[in-house]
Amino acid sequence: MADTISPGRLERMARPLGGSLTARTLAVNLIPLLLLAGGLFFLDSYRRQLLQERFNLARIEAQIAAEALSGATRARQEALMIQIGKEQHLRLRMYNPAGELDADSFALAPPSFVFDDPVAEPFLEDFARWTDSAVNVLVGAPSPAPYLEPQSTRADAWPEVVRARELGYTQIELLSAPDGTPVINTAAPVGVQGYTLLTTRNAVDITQSVRNARSQLLSAIGIALMVSIVLSLYLANTIIQPLRRLVRAAVAVRTGREREVEVPRMSERGDEIGVLARAVSDMTGTLRHRIDAVESFAADVAHEIKNPLASLRSAIESLPKVKDEALRGQLIEVAAHDVQRIDRLVSDISEASRIDAEISRAKFEAVDLGRMVGHLIAAREERGLNLGRRIELAVNGHRTVVMGVALRLERIISNLLDNAISFSPEGGAVEVRVERQGERVVTTVSDHGPGIAPDKREDVFRRFHSDRPDAEGFGHHSGLGLAIARTIAEAHGGSLYVADRSDGAPGACLVLDLPGVE
Template sequence: MAPVIDSQRTDGPDLALRWSGQISLTRRILAVNIIALLMLAGGFFYLDSYRSRIVDSRVAQAGREARLIGEAIATVEGERRTALALRLAADTGARLRLFDAAGRTMLDSRALGLRNVVLSDPDKQAWDQSSARFLDAVIDTVVGAPRPPLYRERTDGRRWPDVAAVQSGQPIAATVWRAPDRTPVITAAASLADGGVVMTTINARDITQTVRIERFRLSLVLLLVTIVSVLLSLFLARTIVRPLRRLARAAIRVRLGRAREVVVPRLPSRRDEIGSLARALSDMSLALRARIDATEAFAADITHEMKNPLASLRSAVDGLETVKDEELRARLLAIVRDDVHRMDRLITDISEASRLDAQLSRAKFEPVDMARMIIGLLDQRRARGIERGIRLHFDSTAAEAPIVLGEGARLERVFENLIDNALSFSPDRGLIAIAAFVEQDELVIRVDDEGPGVPEESRESIFRRFQSVRPEAEAFGQHSGLGLAIARTIVEGHQGSIVVESREDRLSGARFVVRLPLADRR
């Protein structure tokens, strides 16, 4: 099992989550939708304020009606007063009572046979009304609605707060009561000219019915929205959470070292961010698998390349113990020295090749004048002396200094390797021509030699590690086979490309073409 890696936090403040990061994505989706539902459920608070406004309006209306009834009754006497009171009670739907100054009942519309205000007995109502009352009590408790006092009959008029308020000098008074079935009862009183008081009583059952109807409609809407919200939450959880879990499981298997066995789902039918994430993870796993394969192949190639000089070195060392001939011993020592130099060169190139990708990923690119760099390389070569009379020539047709962004030392290594390769294949007194020119937004640098050229079937393989096509006259082991591979890695790390072509002038030789993006001059 692969070890657990304690990686540094890379999520910035815009990605960091505090307490919500500990909750699964499915629950967070449900929670967000439930919060929206709770906001919709706030409509019940609105219904309470709606009921309060209706009750206040009916209280004001009851006060006005009591005043008008009192003024109308004060204009008549005797039987005409009784008839007028009954007609007004029937028209307004209220119970009408007249009290004298001592609080005694002078007239009661119910006693006269008009029973238009009858309070319902909750014990005799159906189950649906009981459920409605229970729901009323629950909602009133939740919203904190004020609870009116329970309505009870009184024989002494002065025990009614409305009558007492009018007798104390207030022109109109009204009170809201609660019937046994939780419907509002509104009483209102007004003074008469003879010192008496008229009081009206009405059971505003229609207010409760209106509020219950609106609450029922809101409940239906809330229920429907809840069902839709839950279904949408489950749909989002299915379309978001499930593929993320599959990707997470695949990533864990890759981390545990089973990359070759893992097939990361690419989700080709999805064109959203999750589909992009799936394809990015799949490409990443493929790249990781390719990197692992390349590392394994590189290790195998290193083993193979190291065994040859080691075998030769072992044979030479073993021979030194038994050979007495000085000339033969000198030849064996020369072989030992060559093998040691070969291994030293091979280890140096292997070390550079193995670290090159990581170093390039951390390198800080700076502007590099490629023409000046190549001229400096050629001057150094000429100063050290060039064997076999080979000539070096550089030609730049760029109107301005060809500047690229890169690491100068690495780019120098590219052209050192290309010049070394050209020197190896060039004939005596041959010409190596280097040309630089700008093509669109790229700097193109060509290195031409007059050697035998590269066979077409080998033009890609020569850039692989430990793959090379060497001149027949060259002594074995003079090159590690990593020079062109290192050159390609460096060029591609600078977002460029390197290929080998035939010379367009149809002369013998190879042409290596390097393309690098030019630096933005703005």
């Protein structure tokens, strides 16, 4: 009896143990996004490339400005510093050979740029700076020192100026403004008089370029992420959800609730999921049919064995009470007959229940059916199994070879001959014909008995069918012979059925149709 399983427990049983396909599909779709997110490292490379280009530009600018200031009059130097600072958004400072500040463009004219105050900026700028810091930490970018105006106005307050004076060539230093943007200080010697020029640039455009590129990348990642999620959910709806429906149905069938479950066939789907659904549905139908057959077979077995057991029990219980020796002998004879009947039933039932399994494991070999039938008829004649009936064999041609298990095919022919002999009149004939018909090998066994009514032709293949001739003693047949024969035929890819005699004469005609071999 099947256990009662709640829908919640059934759902849990249908869940995969190794992670759902939805999660796996989403994970696989996210892999390209992770690769796309690796573009952050490219952005760091892009930022460093921009800085390097700006370093080169700053070196050239400082050297050109130093060359222009060299040898110029004081008034001309101040005018050039104001002009260059205004046009290039630079701050220019000139130090004399003693290291003292000689001129400052921000003192000579209004400043050409001002550092942004992060405290006064809106929240979006704060978020952008936080993102800059997070990405720098992620990619391992070095953090430049903060730009601080020294209290001293001397040249030794700037390390880059000190190096330029000592080494005699241009020096560059990268610093960070209060708002996190890069500040490029460039120190260059001015002529041979010992003067040094210091230029300062706030390269906010580099930060803005990197932020724009990062914003575009993040937008692309966001769009790709949404598309990936939508596609994953679409796949889950079109592939995974139908699979889950099939899993729930299969679990319900496995737990003994197959009568309550309608396995979805998904006829509208022409893909592999639809093929799988229809295969599972057909498999479930076959399983139900087999279960019904087994239950019916078990009930028939119980019924068939119960009758001889009841007769045997009655005979044994009556023996102690009967004093008449003749009557006691009859009771013993009845008991012995019932034991033989039970033994025959058990043997046939055992054979019927294991035929499919045995044939599925057996190795099929080429069998010449015409020759096999001839040998079988000769052997029956020698043992007197034909009970005075004549068996007339006709083999049409020599292409009567089939693939199968010889012993099982002999069992089919023996059962058909036994059945025909049982219904044939004393001294009558049984005609057996084996012939090739196209790609099939057809064997017919015909008798001259009462025949089988059209509406009873399928009943003779039903297990425990017991419509026997009146002259035959009760209990000599189990009623499984033709059922076993049909099972063997179907296991060989063939069929066994009742047909009309080809000559129109009265009598039964059973036909064995098997696939032939060239």
